[in-house]
Amino acid sequence: MLKKRLRKRKTTVYALGQYISMSAHKARRVIDQIRGRSYEETLMILELMPYRACYPIFKLVYSAAANASYNMNSNESNLVISKAEVSEATIVKKLKPRARGRSFAIKRPTCHINIVVKDISLDEYIEIDSLNPLKWSKKLKSKKKYTAMAYNNIYSNGGVWDKK
Template sequence: MSITKNVKETKAVGKYIRLSPHKVRRVLDQIRGRKYQEALIILEFMPYRVCSHIKQILESAAANAEHNDGLNKNQLFVSKAFADKGPTLKRFQPRAQGRAFPIHKPTCHITLGVSEL
């Protein structure tokens, strides 16, 4: 028999972001389970291009929690953070002797969930 506590989780999703999901997951692993303010500081000083996108989505999730669910931003933590693969843009690079090499430009969908401590 387990006792479950009603925990409100609010999420925000960024779709079709032109970054590889593999590179996004590298950063998401660093902020998963951290407090909201701590995660913002980590994202501010990490040297990766994806950090600005994740920071924007995290701020959106916190604003959703505050506005829609009435939660306090100071009491939030990152409860869920994952990146799914999106559609791949396919392009061709012309090469020697009339050949064409494919170029794959990956996209991803980033989902962040925040809950109250």
């Protein structure tokens, strides 16, 4: 009797940007907006956001999608940003000359940005048990979630005020 070993197909690809000259806090502000979104929606968000951190993150997302299309032959419409991380890197220290022969330390923070892209079309939802085909139908059923939209008047119940 032959045993077949099933290998799970790789569904994630990443792009890593190291020593990007910007603080990790400013990059996290942008990364939090794109985490979990689709590739096409992410590109639109990054083009329209007014932050300086958007351009290097845009390049990394584009690079991760190029890696996915080259390595896994995946379509860009099936890609989702599954994981996006920002970690602090080394701080570049410079000395600036000041008055009376003194020096002033300038600290330029850098960060590492890691973006993981997942192809949802390659995701394996079904584990096929060839001995028991009755299990197939249970795993194929999807649970539908319905959400109701509720209208709340923000002026009558003390909601969020417009900050200027």
